[in-house]
Amino acid sequence: MGAAVIGAGYWGPNLARNLRGSADWELMAVCDLDRERATRVAESVGGAPVVTDVEEVLADPLIDAVAIATPARTHHGLVTRALEAGKHVLVEKPLAADRAAGVAMVELARERGLVLMTDHTYCYTPAVLRIRDLIAEGALGDILYVDSTRINLGLVQPDVDVLWDLAPHDLAILDFVLPGGLSAATVSASGADPLGAGRACVGYLALPLANGAMAHVQVNWLSPTKIRRMVIGGTRRTLVWDDLNPAQRLSIFDRGVDVALAGDADHAARVSYRLGDTWSPALPEQEALANVMTEFASAIRSGRPARTDGDSGLRVLSVLEAASRSLAAQGAPAPIATTVPTLIGGAA
Amino acid sequence: MGAAVIGAGYWGPNLARNLRGSADWELMAVCDLDRERATRVAESVGGAPVVTDVEEVLADPLIDAVAIATPARTHHGLVTRALEAGKHVLVEKPLAADRAAGVAMVELARERGLVLMTDHTYCYTPAVLRIRDLIAEGALGDILYVDSTRINLGLVQPDVDVLWDLAPHDLAILDFVLPGGLSAATVSASGADPLGAGRACVGYLALPLANGAMAHVQVNWLSPTKIRRMVIGGTRRTLVWDDLNPAQRLSIFDRGVDVALAGDADHAARVSYRLGDTWSPALPEQEALANVMTEFASAIRSGRPARTDGDSGLRVLSVLEAASRSLAAQGAPAPIATTVPTLIGGAA
Amino acid sequence: MGAAVIGAGYWGPNLARNLRGSADWELMAVCDLDRERATRVAESVGGAPVVTDVEEVLADPLIDAVAIATPARTHHGLVTRALEAGKHVLVEKPLAADRAAGVAMVELARERGLVLMTDHTYCYTPAVLRIRDLIAEGALGDILYVDSTRINLGLVQPDVDVLWDLAPHDLAILDFVLPGGLSAATVSASGADPLGAGRACVGYLALPLANGAMAHVQVNWLSPTKIRRMVIGGTRRTLVWDDLNPAQRLSIFDRGVDVALAGDADHAARVSYRLGDTWSPALPEQEALANVMTEFASAIRSGRPARTDGDSGLRVLSVLEAASRSLAAQGAPAPIATTVPTLIGGAA
Amino acid sequence: MGAAVIGAGYWGPNLARNLRGSADWELMAVCDLDRERATRVAESVGGAPVVTDVEEVLADPLIDAVAIATPARTHHGLVTRALEAGKHVLVEKPLAADRAAGVAMVELARERGLVLMTDHTYCYTPAVLRIRDLIAEGALGDILYVDSTRINLGLVQPDVDVLWDLAPHDLAILDFVLPGGLSAATVSASGADPLGAGRACVGYLALPLANGAMAHVQVNWLSPTKIRRMVIGGTRRTLVWDDLNPAQRLSIFDRGVDVALAGDADHAARVSYRLGDTWSPALPEQEALANVMTEFASAIRSGRPARTDGDSGLRVLSVLEAASRSLAAQGAPAPIATTVPTLIGGAA
Structure with missing residues (x-):
């Protein structure tokens, strides 16, 4: 299967290296708005096509999946676009900047029957x-x-x-x-x-x-x-x-x-x-990230949720949001929102 | 100065040994309702008078101070009796079984001008x-x-x-x-x-x-x-x-x-x-307990509160009581009662 | 079986305490030239007969065995006397001050059919x-x-x-x-x-x-x-x-x-x-020394060598003597004397 | 100053990387009999001229020094050639396969007034x-x-x-x-x-x-x-x-x-x-190797022996040779040969 890395910052080189090193994947592109950064990452793994426009990646029929390592605030937009373009998605943690965005992403992936995996590398x-x-x-x-x-x-x-x-x-x-x-x-x-x-x-x-x-x-x-x-x-x-x-x-x-x-x-x-x-x-x-790539490929092939799927990313987000409310209340217990898609879809 | 140990259970032998070993103190008696236990403790430090009636200890004019190592629920009664008898008191932690009792003990010691020290050995x-x-x-x-x-x-x-x-x-x-x-x-x-x-x-x-x-x-x-x-x-x-x-x-x-x-x-x-x-x-x-005995004697001699006086025991009690309330409220913050005697007396 | 401790210095109190605490042994005497030291040891274990003349111990038919904790240079003489008096012997390490003395002690024990055990407590x-x-x-x-x-x-x-x-x-x-x-x-x-x-x-x-x-x-x-x-x-x-x-x-x-x-x-x-x-x-x-006392008794009862018998003490001595020769020769290898009694007697 | 790396095996890439990263050095060539290995090393540091014939390196007037990371048995020949060609030399440990070869190398460097440094990285x-x-x-x-x-x-x-x-x-x-x-x-x-x-x-x-x-x-x-x-x-x-x-x-x-x-x-x-x-x-x-490169350059510039010069490599070799003799004699002490060049030249 073909994969592209979107985002050539801190974590992007690791994703590119492990996709390149994986028997399951072919690294089809490294994409970043900053061509120079993308080129550095591509060269560090022995060369790969460099792209600056994410639409180019999403339009490529040889690319089955994208691995997104951009800032958290961009996850919602990018993941939504990728899922709408029919790509499976591996996204860095946190799944999204807030829980509502995360819920929408998980629901969309479920509707489209695509794998949405959170990169909980640990x-x-x-x-x-x-x-x-x-x-x-x-x-x-x-x-x-x-x-x-x-x-x-x-x-x-x-x-x-x-x-x-x-x-x-x-x-x-x-x-x-x-x-x-x-x-x-x-x-x-x-x-x-x-x-x-x-x-x-x-x-x-x-x-x-x-x-x-x-x-x-x-x-x-x-x-x-x-x-x-x-x-x-x-x-x-x-x-x-x-x-x-x-x-x-x-x-x-x-x-x-x-x-x-x-x-x-x-x-x-x-x-x-x-x-x-x-x-x-x-x-x-x-290397944990090599195992991530294997799991991502395996989930796609067998049509099952990844071990750390979007729901798991959402559960983490839900706790963090509740923790912020409890922190503001000096430790008073805050309820943790239930992961709606799981309850409705019952798929996880 | 003369001292008696009241309570010959787990901690009593340590108190007796350190009073015996101290240059500041003369061990005048080991007191326990159970004569056999008291005798064992007395013998373990090379012999000392054994007493089963605490009133005998309190009536002895050669005894300036008592070190109390009995169960927490008995502290209030025993410390009160000892202070009323004019004895300085070293008492095991916790100061008392509840904060109200502790407040009364601290106030009584202050009124009588006696040292009330909590044995915070650590x-x-x-x-x-x-x-x-x-x-x-x-x-x-x-x-x-x-x-x-x-x-x-x-x-x-x-x-x-x-x-x-x-x-x-x-x-x-x-x-x-x-x-x-x-x-x-x-x-x-x-x-x-x-x-x-x-x-x-x-x-x-x-x-x-x-x-x-x-x-x-x-x-x-x-x-x-x-x-x-x-x-x-x-x-x-x-x-x-x-x-x-x-x-x-x-x-x-x-x-x-x-x-x-x-x-x-x-x-x-x-x-x-x-x-x-x-x-x-x-x-x-x-040995920490040797330092305790020195501090107890020094506080009495110089008429100052001990470093770990009744107020410190009371502050610990106050936190524990508040903690129990917070625990019952699943972490909601509970106010810690202020140590009244300190506020009124201003002596600590 | 009855046992006496000979030597009330650093290690003697431990021997006395473990003999007293053992189901196999009855502590019959604490022996030291210095009556005061012997008395202190006897009292520390709750009382025992105090003896200053070792001959008195050796002449006592109720004493089956002696535990010797005196300086190494006295081991040869005391152990020899005890074995000649028909007593089983537990002796502190090192077995003797030199190998020749050790050999004589081991041979004597073997001749008399008595247990000679080295207290290799570890x-x-x-x-x-x-x-x-x-x-x-x-x-x-x-x-x-x-x-x-x-x-x-x-x-x-x-x-x-x-x-x-x-x-x-x-x-x-x-x-x-x-x-x-x-x-x-x-x-x-x-x-x-x-x-x-x-x-x-x-x-x-x-x-x-x-x-x-x-x-x-x-x-x-x-x-x-x-x-x-x-x-x-x-x-x-x-x-x-x-x-x-x-x-x-x-x-x-x-x-x-x-x-x-x-x-x-x-x-x-x-x-x-x-x-x-x-x-x-x-x-x-x-406590290791409790196990020592059990092994000592068990070896005597079953007429077998103790796990750490005189031969083991002798093997340690032999290495130490050879080591001293090698040390003098700046590391040149020194032969370790063979434990003669073992070779002759074939008993270990 | 210009430097070449000779030997593109295990350690060569580290030498190349640290020469490239050093302000004191310009990496002029990576030399190995195996062109493919040399090319890999050159590429790993962002590109450098690749050479397969060491004579080409030694003939290059822009190359002031060579860093040799070849097997120990080749050190004597390569270092000798390099010194004769007027190059300063940094050589991997051990300095040589035997002490006699090491002595010759040290003497030659001294005669030519060139720096011979052993890469004792630690x-x-x-x-x-x-x-x-x-x-x-x-x-x-x-x-x-x-x-x-x-x-x-x-x-x-x-x-x-x-x-x-x-x-x-x-x-x-x-x-x-x-x-x-x-x-x-x-x-x-x-x-x-x-x-x-x-x-x-x-x-x-x-x-x-x-x-x-x-x-x-x-x-x-x-x-x-x-x-x-x-x-x-x-x-x-x-x-x-x-x-x-x-x-x-x-x-x-x-x-x-x-x-x-x-x-x-x-x-x-x-x-x-x-x-x-x-x-x-x-x-x-x-990184220790960065410090090595700085010291190598500094020794050349100031005409002084490097901190870990050929003599230090020779002292290590001398101990190892003596140790092998002692090992064969089961620990008997073996004399360590004195570093002749130091005694004669008095320069270290």
């Missing part, structure tokens, strides 16, 4: 793919809590706060690995802007999950130490993903708390501990 | 004493955020949730090291009871501080990995206290974000980074 | 017991190399160098866990005395093992960082024991190098890598 | 440059010991053992940072070939330094854990360089042992400990 890393499998096969049991920490000395963004900048990664991963996806009904958000930067530089999200479980996300632009860690506690085992420890990225602890079924009042007596082994699976060395 | 560790000094001398600059994590595989307590069980440590430390003490006006609390234990086993507190800063506390009874870490980010430097890393307990990072004073809109441009050295001060080996 | 830690089992059951395959590191800021001893002070631990452990015990024929030792302390403060031992394998030991009194780590590389798996990491003391890496059987010259082509999982077994919490 | 990393400065300014005091560990799961090389493969890095660094360079008179080497690979896969070097100090190097191809760590103990402070810990690559411990001057026999009493702070300097982010 979900295709060997670590996250393995976490998803481990949870799906019951290795962790029922999920009790998730704690995700993503902190670093990071640029204070001019247009978005730290929740919109960093938490999409955590939310997309949660949506990918949790059995029912990211199904929280409300979110409580806290944040701080201690530098007077005009937006939160430190943020926390609490997402009550089903059956009393909870997911918590901590993001921070002001931390001199860099942490990217997710802990997923289950009734059977607990998993720790430490993305900055290449020697032991995943650890599965066969330790936990057992609660007896007896309904008596003395809860301490009902609880016992299990101190078992720790296990750290070997992970293959794979 | 505050007297070499690490926390050093943190207090570093902040006081401006080494960190203005505080931007505090992140405290205290997680472990812990017993599900029969009477209190994880916030009341573990967060008092973090709150007492914050009250001790922050320039103005624990002065938050509201708290947002989130928690989860995924085991159906009848109380939160996972909890989070967000405390907005002055000038846009925020303190956050994370506690968890269900974590197979044990973490006791506090990060204090400041405008000049950031401190990390990793209490489980004896080789490098404190690290001070001379790294951070500088925000220019210009009022323009492009905030990213206003921010710059400082990548400096890291420094880890050597800490003396001291 | 061998009875849960970690080392597990390592021994893992190797015995073939989990590591054939041993390829062992790297043991034991470094710290340590006291420069007045009478022994760093090899004699610290390496006995490593050598005793190697003797305990390696399938054929510590069977090296030679040792090469290097060392340095950069402070002019009169003896090596930094030392290295290289011990060629069977089949081309090698054990290496690194000890150092001058290191500001403390490391106690042993790596045991095998054809199937590699084990890392990090004694200072309680959260993950043992790690078994299912990674390694496979060498094909083909005899061609291009060795690089014959070698392939296996990147498998890492596994960290849970270890029980046990 | 020496130009920010960490090693800082270590050199710290030692030079006395921050560590006198050096007591050096422990260097470089272990990994590595390819068993077909032509060299693990000492020749990995230890050159450690030796080059030692030569660079130690005040008098790598001045050991003898070396003791131990090694093992437990896989029957035909050469040592595990190796140890002990190098007695001046004043009783010692350097020790541990290398291993069979380790499932990767360690690259150097500890440099000094009378004032001890430095730990952990190259795999980007968050704290260098740590300087202000802890150590003080030995009093008194000449009495009781050495334990003469020794005291200093427990001070730990300090971790921030290091700039620099």
Whole structure:
């Protein structure tokens, strides 16, 4: 299948390189308003046609799909045009600048029977793919809590706060690995802007999950130490993903708390501990974006939604919008809008 | 000065041993309703008079002070009796089972001119004493955020949730090291009871501080990995206290974000980074409880409030009570009651 | 069975406490020339008869065994007397101050049919017991190399160098866990005395093992960082024991190098890598010295040598003496004396 | 100045890229017998003339210097030709396949007044440059010991053992940072070939330094854990360089042992400990090879030897040759040949 990259900025070269390197795809064009940038990207992958007018791409019958890496505010327009032109679409996160636009894009893709995939790259890393499998096969049991920490000395963004900048990664991963996806009904958000930067530089999200479980996300632009860690506690085992420890990225602890079924009042007596082994699976060395390209092609060929389809992008957007409302209300829980297309279409 | 220990349970032996080992104190009695327990404690410190009736202790004119290590629900009654008998009091945390009782105890001590000290032992560790000094001398600059994590595989307590069980440590430390003490006006609390234990086993507190800063506390009874870490980010430097890393307990990072004073809109441009050295001060080996005994004696002698006086115990209680209300409201911010005696008496 | 502790110095209290706490033993006496020291030890375990004349202990028919914790130079005399009096003996490491004395002690015990056990306490830690089992059951395959590191800021001893002070631990452990015990024929030792302390403060031992394998030991009194780590590389798996990491003391890496059987010259082509999982077994919490007491009793009852018998103490001594000769020869390999009694008696 | 790269294999692209990126150099040619390989390298840096005949390079008057990245056995011939053609030379490590060839190359460069620089890249990393400065300014005091560990799961090389493969890095660094360079008179080497690979896969070097100090190097191809760590103990402070810990690559411990001057026999009493702070300097982010190119140009311009000149390459070769002799003698110390040119010319 033929594909074009639209947008030759920060992420475009990675998309072009992985399309070029994929057995599923032929890179047909690199498109950017700035011909020089597009040319640089095309040359960096050994040469490819350069286009400055996106209409040219959309009109090309040999191009089956486009990979869009332009600013978020342009996603709605570009994705709509591409879908109307009959192209399958892979789009960078966030799916759109606001939820309403995202809903329209998802609905359009469904109407046209085209694949709309959100590039939640992290979900295709060997670590996250393995976490998803481990949870799906019951290795962790029922999920009790998730704690995700993503902190670093990071640029204070001019247009978005730290929740919109960093938490999409955590939310997309949660949506990918949790059995029912990211199904929280409300979110409580806290944040701080201690530098007077005009937006939160430190943020926390609490997402009550089903059956009393909870997911918590901590993001921070002001931390001199860099942490990217997710802990997923289950009734059977607990998993720790430490993305900055290449020697032991995943650890599965066969330790936990057992609660007896007896309904008596003395809860301490009902609880016992299990101190078992720790296990750290070997992970293959794979570039996540190569897996993205394979999944994109596979979804198109089999006419199924991609693993990280437009709906998943929409669920992330819905949480972010609710988090902003909760942040404004100092942590009061805000309801998360339900992904309408999913309810109506029932297709996801 | 003469002192008696009241309560020969879990903590009593430590109090007795440190009173015995202190140059400031003479251990005059170990008191417990259970004579056998009291005897065991007395023998473990090389012998001391054993008493089963607390009135005997309170009537003894050679006893200047009592150290109370009984269950929280008994604190109000015992402390009140001791203060009325003219004894200075060191009492285990929490100060009382509820805030109203705590207020009454603090007021009574103030009326009688006696020292009422809360045994916030952590505050007297070499690490926390050093943190207090570093902040006081401006080494960190203005505080931007505090992140405290205290997680472990812990017993599900029969009477209190994880916030009341573990967060008092973090709150007492914050009250001790922050320039103005624990002065938050509201708290947002989130928690989860995924085991159906009848109380939160996972909890989070967000405390907005002055000038846009925020303190956050994370506690968890269900974590197979044990973490006791506090990060204090400041405008000049950031401190990390990793209490489980004896080789490098404190690290001070001379790294951070500088925000220019210009009022323009492009905030990213206003921010710059400082990548400096890291420094880890050597800490003396001291038992915290020995420092507690010294402080207790010193406060009595000089007629000043102890560093962790009844008011500090009360501020911790006030946050916990507000946290319980916020937890019930799914994170909606709850106002923290002001410590009345401080406002009226103005003595702290 | 009745037992007495001889020597109430640094280690004596631990022996007394574990004999007292053992179901196999009755603590009959604490013996020291210094009555006050002996009394302190006896009281610390809740009381026991105090004796100052060792002959009194040896003459007591209710005392079946003695645990000796006196300076090394006194071991030969005391152990000989005890064995001649028909007592089983547990003796602190090193077995004796020199190999010849050790040989005589081992031979005497064998003649008398008594148990002579060396207190190689480390061998009875849960970690080392597990390592021994893992190797015995073939989990590591054939041993390829062992790297043991034991470094710290340590006291420069007045009478022994760093090899004699610290390496006995490593050598005793190697003797305990390696399938054929510590069977090296030679040792090469290097060392340095950069402070002019009169003896090596930094030392290295290289011990060629069977089949081309090698054990290496690194000890150092001058290191500001403390490391106690042993790596045991095998054809199937590699084990890392990090004694200072309680959260993950043992790690078994299912990674390694496979060498094909083909005899061609291009060795690089014959070698392939296996990147498998890492596994960290849970270890029980046990005091090693309690296990020592159980083993001592069990060996006596069943009339078998203790796991760490006199021969093992002798093998450690033999390596140390050879190491001193190699050190004097700047690393030239020195032959390790064979344990004569084993060869003659064939009993170990 | 104009430069050509000779050899378009593994390292050639890095040389080409850094010459191209340097303000000091103009990349005039990429030379390889294999035109295709040379072309690939030239294209990867944005285009450069491609040459297959090295004579063409040497005849070009616009080329002042050559950077040679060909197999070690070809160094002697190529470097000799280049020097005879009047070119300055940067050559990959090892300087030559044997010491005699290295001596001839160094002498020739000296005769012709040309710069012969060994590409000991590690020496130009920010960490090693800082270590050199710290030692030079006395921050560590006198050096007591050096422990260097470089272990990994590595390819068993077909032509060299693990000492020749990995230890050159450690030796080059030692030569660079130690005040008098790598001045050991003898070396003791131990090694093992437990896989029957035909050469040592595990190796140890002990190098007695001046004043009783010692350097020790541990290398291993069979380790499932990767360690690259150097500890440099000094009378004032001890430095730990952990190259795999980007968050704290260098740590300087202000802890150590003080030995009093008194000449009495009781050495334990003469020794005291200093427990001070730990300090971790921030290091700039620099590519080491860019620093190499700057140093190469600077040495040529100022007519001085490069920091890692031919003599340093020769000292490394001398140790390796002696180590091979010691290895064959099971650790017996082997004398290290003195670098003749230095003695005669006195220029280094």
